[in-house]
Amino acid sequence: MPPDAEPPRHGPLEERRFVARPLSVQDAIRRDIIAGVLTPGARVTEASLAQRYDVSRVPVREALRGLASEGFIDSRPHVGSRVAAIPVHDADDLFAVREALEVATARGAARRAAALYSGDESPADWWRLRREIAALLDAGDAHVADGDLDPLVAINDQIHIAIAELSGSATLTRLLRQLSWKIEWLYAADVQSRGKRLWPEHRVLVGAIDAGDGERAAALMAAHVRESRIGYLLRHDVTTPSADPAVAAEVARRRSADG
Amino acid sequence: MPPDAEPPRHGPLEERRFVARPLSVQDAIRRDIIAGVLTPGARVTEASLAQRYDVSRVPVREALRGLASEGFIDSRPHVGSRVAAIPVHDADDLFAVREALEVATARGAARRAAALYSGDESPADWWRLRREIAALLDAGDAHVADGDLDPLVAINDQIHIAIAELSGSATLTRLLRQLSWKIEWLYAADVQSRGKRLWPEHRVLVGAIDAGDGERAAALMAAHVRESRIGYLLRHDVTTPSADPAVAAEVARRRSADG
DNA sequence: GGAGGAACGATTGCATACGATCGGCGTCCG
DNA sequence: CGGACGCCGATCGTATGCAATCGTTCCTCC
Numbered sequence: 001m002p003p004d005a006e007p008p009r010h011g012p013l014e015e016r017r018f019v020a021r022p023l024s025v026q027d028a029i030r031r032d033i034i035a036g037v038l039t040p041g042a043r044v045t046e047a048s049l050a051q052r053y054d055v056s057r058v059p060v061r062e063a064l065r066g067l068a069s070e071g072f073i074d075s076r077p078h079v080g081s082r083v084a085a086i087p088v089h090d091a092d093d094l095f096a097v098r099e100a101l102e103v104a105t106a107r108g109a110a111r112r113a114a115a116l117y118s119g120d121e122s123p124a125d126w127w128r129l130r131r132e133i134a135a136l137l138d139a140g141d142a143h144v145a146d147g148d149l150d151p152l153v154a155i156n157d158q159i160h161i162a163i164a165e166l167s168g169s170a171t172l173t174r175l176l177r178q179l180s181w182k183i184e185w186l187y188a189a190d191v192q193s194r195g196k197r198l199w200p201e202h203r204v205l206v207g208a209i210d211a212g213d214g215e216r217a218a219a220l221m222a223a224h225v226r227e228s229r230i231g232y233l234l235r236h237d238v239t240t241p242s243a244d245p246a247v248a249a250e251v252a253r254r255r256s257a258d259g
Numbered sequence: 260m261p262p263d264a265e266p267p268r269h270g271p272l273e274e275r276r277f278v279a280r281p282l283s284v285q286d287a288i289r290r291d292i293i294a295g296v297l298t299p300g301a302r303v304t305e306a307s308l309a310q311r312y313d314v315s316r317v318p319v320r321e322a323l324r325g326l327a328s329e330g331f332i333d334s335r336p337h338v339g340s341r342v343a344a345i346p347v348h349d350a351d352d353l354f355a356v357r358e359a360l361e362v363a364t365a366r367g368a369a370r371r372a373a374a375l376y377s378g379d380e381s382p383a384d385w386w387r388l389r390r391e392i393a394a395l396l397d398a399g400d401a402h403v404a405d406g407d408l409d410p411l412v413a414i415n416d417q418i419h420i421a422i423a424e425l426s427g428s429a430t431l432t433r434l435l436r437q438l439s440w441k442i443e444w445l446y447a448a449d450v451q452s453r454g455k456r457l458w459p460e461h462r463v464l465v466g467a468i469d470a471g472d473g474e475r476a477a478a479l480m481a482a483h484v485r486e487s488r489i490g491y492l493l494r495h496d497v498t499t500p501s502a503d504p505a506v507a508a509e510v511a512r513r514r515s516a517d518g
Numbered sequence: 519g520g521a522g523g524a525a526c527g528a529t530t531g532c533a534t535a536c537g538a539t540c541g542g543c544g545t546c547c548g
Numbered sequence: 549c550g551g552a553c554g555c556c557g558a559t560c561g562t563a564t565g566c567a568a569t570c571g572t573t574c575c576t577c578c
Binding site: 314 | 562
């Protein structure tokens with residue numbers, strides 16, 4: 001089924017509802033913060049941002065409030081707002097929570113796939129998400145083949161978010177999205193991630209979801225996120241490797257092995 | 260030291276910065292949603308809320324945007340907003356993620372306590388939070404002694420949030436706060452929680468944090484949250500008890516034991 | 519009688535304007 | 549010479565007004 005068959009049918013309604021919102025001011029500011037255009041500690045007044053993004057103070061104000069509740073902005077009433085500090089010392093904990101989040105979403109997605117095949121449920125947007133994941137997998141493969149690894153981190157995040165949406169839990173999806181932004185911020189701040197080795201795991205994971213094997217999907221996701229966590233800790237030498245003893249041991253082992 | 264000695268000194272600056280913001284519109288609406296005053300599915304227009312809380316449309320608008328990003332409001336552009344559905348089918352996953360979150364914050368709080376005693380760090384508001392926890396523990400004890408268990412769930416949440424702040428991770432604290440609101444919503448929606456049995460565990464947990472024993476604090480918190488999760492699942496008979504096999508087995512065991 | 523289209527009401531999105539509050543700095547008094 | 553008081557610029561918080569968009573309803577035509 002071609003992916004462009006259904007969208008023009010319902011038109012802009014379903015379109016705006018779910019996928020392609022026209023990049024709100026909040027998204028634009030967040031993107032600039034993550035990309036490093038707005039550096040931590042920088043003063044951002046409503047007026048300056050309004051001029052920067054060519055809108056009035058009102059949307060900027062709403063965006064700032066949202067970004068403050070997401071932790072990208074530190075705001076003090078009647079004083080001003082600043083770009084928050086990158087949570088580098090939280091990195092390991094962020095990965096630990098991400099593991100729990102993603103294990104739950106992977107298991108939920110597989111469970112929902114099983115329910116779908118047995119006819120218990122008929123989720124409307126399941127197939128749309130499934131096709132989106134397929135497209136993302138193909139796009140990632142193409143980038144890997146071309147040796148262009150930079151877009152991989154963004155595609156990786158989109159796949160994981162799509163799997164979360166596949167699980168049907170809006171709450172978990174929302175939390176994971178916030179966490180992904182933070183981890184992306186961590187990656188972008190220091191060093192470009194090289195996710196080539198972890199990339200092939202995605203297809204195996206999606207296969208387990210399609211098969212409806214919840215436990216296998218959960219185990220694969222746990223290993224996948226844990227590898228990502230170990231990789232981050234290996235690239236950033238921190239004093240305390242990890243709070244999780246198993247992760248810390250693995251980091252120490254590889255560090256001594258690789259020299 | 261009486262707790263009302265310092266606030267009038269620096270006045271409203273430090274006051275507003277951290278603790279007692281004058282209950283914003285967003286907090287008021289969220290409170291009403293959790294309390295069931297605004298029921299899921301109810302239409303909420305900016306104008307009606309503005310009249311209800313006696314403010315203009317602009318603060319209502321900001322509050323709605325924030326609540327939408329928190330998942331309490333479903334908003335569609337140019338159409339309107341509705342109170343979101345209570346995430347009952349996510350309950351078990353929410354507890355699983357909460358366990359990971361709270362284990363990380365408990366471990367972090369204990370680690371920070373150890374660093375404090377060894378003189379490595381000197382956190383300014385550590386003692387303030389520690390006193391706040393002590394006051395909350397005493398208040399909870401008083402309620403338990405009086406047999407007034409209703410405020411216990413709120414006090415419980417405040418203790419857990421304070422422990423998260425003690426860990427020093429703003430990101431984890433923010434995620435936990437959002438999760439706590441959702442779980443509180445779950446509890447308030449169906450049945451009043453009876454947390455008397457779990458209450459004494461708090462002092463043991465805080466003791467482990469004070470001792471700087473990170474692993475013990477983490478283990479205690481994991482058991483504490485898991486008990487809470489099992490209790491919820493026991494009170495709400497769901498078809499699939501839990502995604503975690505150990506939790507599911509324990510729920511089944513107690514259910515057959517209690518009849 | 520049914521289907522397509524246009525106009526209307528309702529609601530949000532944004533811009534502008536004004537009032538309230540805070541931090542900084544000069545000045546005055548002890 | 550040091551500290552406290554008061555003024556002032558800066559910034560936020562809120563209110564009001566207008567334009568854009570969506571869902572609906574009614575009208576017309578087939």
